[in-house]
Amino acid sequence: MTLRNSSSVTEFILVGLSEQSELQLPFFLLFLGIYIFTVVGNLGLITLIGLNSSLHTPMYFFLFNLSFIDLCYSCVFTPKILNNFVSENIISYTGCMTQLFFFCFFVSSECYVLVSMAYDRYVAICTPLLYTITMSHRVCFLLMFGSYVIGxxxxxxxxxxxxxxxxxxxxxxxxxxxxxxxLLQLSCTSTRINELVFFIVVGVVIVVSSVSIFISYALILSNILRIPSAEGRSKAFSTCGSHIIAVALFFGSGAFTYLTTSFPGLMEEGKFASVFYTNVVPMLNPLIYSLRNKDVKLALDKTLKRVLR
Known part of the structure; x- marks a missing residue:
């Protein structure tokens, strides 16, 4: 895609989170810490899944892709944010459009990866005997390929x-x-088409993702409640708990951000709210999926013993 600039503007100034100079260093240190944890956590989970054959299952294939997206997603804009805290808040027109493209790509892709993970849990709990057939390598690949294509x-x-x-x-x-x-607020030409594109694309992503996940978990819950033993119900719930938390954090913070930024008077509140789903959620996902996961803990223990041997 050729980035043809039809504007007189060649660069943009990013205001950032705050224009107060005394807050720049604390913000820099905070975002640097978040960025380091995000990179280490997601890269560590990607490496762990890749090195351990016991984690080469559909569930961890999707988790591998989720961590990959979170890693790339964070790398799209966090280095620029850190740079803006200590230098001029300037980004070129081409750089801005490139950042916009990859930001939209990874956000949309993550939504559909979360949908694929919900479908995986539905198949595992509701039709366990058909799991290996339903979630074949081909199906998993097509689900991920579709997620990236739609993104x-x-x-x-x-x-x-x-x-x-x-x-x-x-x-x-x-x-x-x-x-x-x-960006739409800066245009001196009609943004009607852009607004239409925004509401159609974002609307489709939100509706398709949320409805698919809701239906998957409604069927899962219905199936779990029919399990006779308390131990069986607890085990079934535990396999879904991490994903439910991740979905709630991502969609909840994202929805709040777009609701607030849709109103000019609430732009500042939306800007701070967006920090949660653009920076905090990618940092938390590796913790959410690993702290309560016995398979990941066991694989980590084996890998550490192998490295330290």
Whole structure:
């Protein structure tokens, strides 16, 4: 995709989280810590799944992809955020459009990866005897391929419609990254098509993802409640607990962010809320999926013994 600039603006100024100079160093240290934990956690989980054959199952295949997306997702904008805390908050037009594309791509892809994980849990609990047939290597690959293709299509739609806009004089983005809604506020041409694209793409992602996950867990819950033993119900719930927490954090914080940023008067609140799903959630996912997971703990123990031997 050629980034053709039809605007007189060649660069943007990112306001960041705060314009107060005394807060720049504390914010830098905070985001640096979050970034380090995110990279180490997700890279560690990717390595652990790759090195241990016991984790080469559909469930961990999806988790591998989730960690990969979170890692890339964080690397798209966090280094730039850190740089902006200690230097000028400037990003080129091309850099901004590139950041927008990859941000949209990884966010949309993660939504559908979470849907695939919910479907995997549904098959494992509701039709366990058919699990190996239903969740074959081919099916898992197609689910992931579809997630990335849909994410790519959504990102192309957002970025392509943004490239047709003209940015005249105003180039101050009141955000810490190049997001759709803050950029639309700077356009000196009609944004009607962009708004339509935004609501269609985001609406489809949210509705399809949330409805699919809700139906999966409604069927899972119905099946679990029919399990006669308390131990069986507890074991079934434990396999879904981590994913439910991850889904609630990602979709909950994302929905709150977009609801607040849709209103100009609440842009500041939305900007701070977006920190949670753009920075905190990718950091927490490895902890959520590993702390309560016996398979991951066992694999980690074996790997450490192998390395330290």
């Amino acid at each position: 790519f299509a959504g990102a192309m739609a957002h970025t392509g419609s943004m490239l047709r806009l003209t940015f005249c004089d105003s180039n101050i983005i009141r955000h810490y990254l190049c997001e759709v809604l803050p």
